Amino acid sequence: ARRLFRETFDEIREKFQVTYARFFPGGEADLTLEADVDPLESSIEITARPRGKRLQSINLLSGGERALTAIALLFAIYQVKPSPWCILDEVDAPLDDANVERFLRVLREFARHTQFIMVTHNKLSMSAADTLHGVTMAEEGVSQLVSVQVAEQAIDEAAG
């Protein structure tokens, strides 16, 4: 079990480093276990350094940087242990447009072999979807699936 965990961990670590570098061009990150501690007990450290910045503890990174770092790790886990499909609920919310584009570029590659269900408010993410479902509450408190044109119109009307 120890060896299995160790092997999987090493694979995830490698994918994390690669994915992080795609999200943060010129940056680097790492995932490490404590030295001399049983891997099954050890705490897992994340270090991340966007391009040009000095390595500091991860809590000093910005909200968007932390979110994208976490997505890189989730994607790394996903590459090592894929599930048949993957659901994302507004993970793109804290990202600026440039980072959403980097996120989508990697997502589209994965989506060639895996189904993704992506809940989003982000217009760039919506454009990347192959299929789009709108959910509205035309009747108070009752959800209804609609074609996206109707959903967009409902949003615009509500935005007044």
Added chain:
Amino acid sequence: ARRLFRETFDEIREKFQVTYARFFPGGEADLTLEADVDPLESSIEITARPRGKRLQSINLLSGGERALTAIALLFAIYQVKPSPWCILDEVDAPLDDANVERFLRVLREFARHTQFIMVTHNKLSMSAADTLHGVTMAEEGVSQLVSVQVAEQAIDEAAG
């Protein structure tokens, strides 16, 4: 102290009910202390019911509904105990366009008498600002204040 807390609490509660109804037309919310418990010790309950929906515990509400409910309470506190200025860091992130507009409508009223410093990624919120500062890192790791046109261009270039 008990009476002072109780009076302030009642004022906040009233403002909360009013502000919530402005954010959730046709909806209602309340802030209550436990009965028969010392107000200084009692836990504080929030109930919130958007229009047409049945009253359920607040954890069943959506991410955006919870955020807007919290903003209504923070604004209520603010009306009862105003500080000279108020800083908002991306509180609008989980809100859809319609809710951002409702939020901004109330914010603009407060802003007639109070300065607000609002960090945001939201284009509607940006348009509501009276002054706009752009922050960029043209040099890696070094923040710089720029005019907003430059910031927008940097964002567009980065978005590639």
Added chain:
Amino acid sequence: MRVSHLDVFGFKSFYNKTSIHFGDGITGIVGPNGCGKSNVVEAIRWVLGEQRASAIRGHKMEDVIFAGTRNRKPLGMSEVSITVDNNEGMLPIDYSEVTVTRRLFRSGESDYLLNKVPCRLLDIQNLLMDTGLGPGAYSVMEQGMVDEIVSEKTENRRRILEEAA
């Protein structure tokens, strides 16, 4: 194993029976705050066997049953079905299309069905074992997870990685 569609009936805000089809690649789900998007995500977790009400924002499992609106009475049952294409034989069951159904009644009674045939929760759990689906799977990524992953409390990060490894 592709997911074909999800049928939601009486689950949270889905008063009407609603069928949601998933294509290849990325299926986007959009709409205003509070309209039911995260409820769709939770319906998928629930039908795949999620046993903790707290994992889907409830206090008790009964919270997933449509609770009524100003104009509608509460329903007595919630039913969700998920249909997957099993042509690759990933599920150890001899059907090319597999539908998992879960029902919950206000009485607390639960039904589980496999291709419309009643079965036990255990049968569903065994079926989904080793597929990367089922509760606790990291195949649902939502915003709370970001904080858990980069948090300084390494137990959260540990837990997420352990489920994978």
Added chain:
Amino acid sequence: MRVSHLDVFGFKSFYNKTSIHFGDGITGIVGPNGCGKSNVVEAIRWVLGEQRASAIRGHKMEDVIFAGTRNRKPLGMSEVSITVDNNEGMLPIDYSEVTVTRRLFRSGESDYLLNKVPCRLLDIQNLLMDTGLGPGAYSVMEQGMVDEIVSEKTENRRRILEEAA
């Protein structure tokens, strides 16, 4: 009491001395992820006396000093000044314009100044008392607070309301 401007020098990512002016109404701060917007918010909290490094994402207060980049060495000091207009006499001090300055050196030494005159932290705290400014004030709203306010753990909500009342 209007805030006039903030001068940031050596605070987190602000290597260069930067002056940020605030007008009436709403001042928006925009820019890409990680460019320094929340650092501006934290600079305001810090100069007004925030004593907990954890409240501004640090482990130790030294974390606020510019730590260097690939091309720049770390700085030895962080200095932030906030200038407010005191025409209404809200601050118990006989100036129409008041500047509060805070410096931190890597040695751990701290300076506090009021209109360029050295003073103690206590003088700043007394000055700000009852203004609704100063650490812990609910006058900073950020996303973490949303969860605290609507959370089921009522102590968080309690704490936020108590600071106001």
